[in-house]
Amino acid sequence: MAEYDYDLFVIGGGSGGVRAARISATHGAKVAIAEEFRMGGTCVIRGCVPKKMLVYGSHFAEDLHEAHRFGWDVEGAAFDWPRLRDIVQADVDRLEGLYSVNLGNVGVEIIEQRAVVAGPNAVKLADGKTVSAKYILIATGGWPAPAGCPGEEHALTSNEIFHLEKKPENIIIVGGGYIANEFAGIFHAFGSNVIVANRSEKILRPYDQEIVGRLQEISEAKGIAYRLNAPLEKIEKNDDGTVTVHFRDGGPPQNADVIMVATGRVPNSANLGLEEAxxxxxxxxxxxxxxxxxxxxxxxxxVGDVTNRVQLTPVAIREGHAFADSVFGGNPRTISYDNIPSAVFSSPPIASVGMTEDEARAKFGEDIKIYRSDFKPMKNVVSGREERALYKMITRGPDETVIGLHMIGPESAEILQGAAVAIVGKMPKKVLDDVVAIHPSMAEELVLFK
Structure with missing residues (x-):
């Protein structure tokens, strides 16, 4: 008889856990995965996938408004939040089903209930059953940080925002990170009055601040309001269902239909029996x-967000795959956390890889050179939109090795993915200079820096 019920027991059905379970099974391991909510985790169920679908929906607001500049007359255009919400959730259901099918195809046993660690090789299920495993993998992800003030129970998070019964006319979004800025752009495009409230002076702190400044400038021109240096004091629920939000900045309280708190995510490790084990x-x-x-x-x-190393889905997937290859595939390997590309799907989007200007100056002093391209995308020229894109390249040393690329403008994430190879490959700027431009395109600006 086998010493254990399973070779691997995975707790958490998000991107990292699913990848680890699937690859381990293909290596011949007997694997079970327990998920108490829905297979797919934060990214598929309540994160990047449904959020990006809302971003796509928000793009139509400006496109429809500007359509006449491109020869189209669009009469009677109106936005229907419940329709988009339900279509998005239907696709979430589809993706969740695919995750389960793919796991089943390689023989992974799916257990649809909560599981906690009961010992170094033991897992206890919600139904009271205890099973054994040679290895246990914790892949329970992260959870939205609470508001941390009286009345925090009246605030929504990114978990609940996808399921609103109706579009809010007025919404306060608390936080300065990518989630806050993405939803600010989404709801403003849908017609909501949006206030972004942040406890400090700066938003999007990990990103190049010149690029961030351009986003804030564009957002404010559109009508998104920023209330900075404004920590929350308390949230009050009114009889009509609205909320009144009080800040510790000395300013007046603010009323809204909805307050969404997006102040970061914390590791989802509580009450899993980890410390006891x-x-x-x-x-x-x-x-x-x-x-x-x-x-x-x-x-x-x-693996994944529960380790709080880099809270990104592609990182969790790579960690899960590396774990499976190392433990069951006879191929011990680790992953690099250097030069990870990232994006903010704001309006317009930001994309970034490598060092920011501040980081590069702090480390290398005057041994760096900055290139910029500040231009109006051709589509904006035709539409009459005043927004300008800004691309920024940071190089180091006499051979001008590219150490940072930062962009704000349409389709920035799509453009940067390929360009990130220059950073990871430690290429000199001359390599990009030697690439023939695709004209006319926005991406050509990356090989035309002077």
């Missing part, structure tokens, strides 16, 4: 792991 957690509640994803307990590993 000897698994070390850091001060934020993240599972402390080494480069091999192993925790302080030899048989317990963790």
């Amino acid at each position: 000897g698994v070390a957690l850091d001060q934020a509640g993240a599972v402390s792991v080494g480069d091999d994803n192993r925790s302080s307990v030899e048989s317990i590993y963790a």
Whole structure:
């Protein structure tokens, strides 16, 4: 008889856990995965996938308004939030089903209930059953941070915002990160009055601040309001269902139909039995792991947002795959966290890879050179839209090795994905200079920097 019920038991059915389970099974392991809510995790169910669909929907607001400049007359255009909401959720259902099918195709057992760690090699299920596993993988992701003030129960998070019964006429979005700025653009395009409230002076702190400044300038020109240096004091629920939000900035309270708190995500590690099993957690509640994803307990590993290394879906997927190859595939490997491309699907979007200007100056001083291209995209010229794109390249040394690329403008994320190769490959600027431009395009600006 086998010593354990499973070779691998995965707790959490998000991107990292699903990839680890599937690849481990293809390597011949007997695998089970437990998910208490819905297969697919944050990204598929309540994150990047449905959010990007809302972003696509928001683009029509400006396109329809500007259509006459391109020869089209669009009469009677109106936005229907419940229709878009339901179509998006139907596709979430489709994707969730695909995750389960793909796991089933390689023999992974799916357990649709909560599971907690009961020991180094034991997992207890919600129905009371305890099973054993040679290895346990924690892949429970992250959870939205609460408002942290009286009345926080009246605030929504990115978990609930996709399911609103109706579009809010007035919405306050608390936070300065990518989630806050993305939903600010979405709801403004849908016709809501939007206030972004942030506890500090700066928004999108990890991004190049010249690029961020351009986004804030464009957003304010559109009518999105920013209330900075404004920590929350309390949230009050009114009899008519609206909320009154009080800030600690000395300014007046603000009324809104909805307040959404988007102040970051915390590791989803509470009440999983981890500390009782000897698994070390850091001060934020993240599972402390080494480069091999192993925790302080030899048989317990963790990947994805629950480790709080880099909270990005593609990173969790790579971590899960590396775990499976290392433990079951006979191919020990780790992943690099350097030069990870990222994007903010704001309006317009930001894309970034490598060092920001501030980071580069702090590390290399005057041994850097900055190139900029500040231009109006051709579509904006025709439409009459005043928004300008800004592309920025940072190089270092006499050979001008490219160490940073930062962009704001239409389709920035689509353009940057390929350009990120220059950063990861440590290419000199001359390599990009030697590439023939695709004309007319926005992407050509990346090979025309002077």
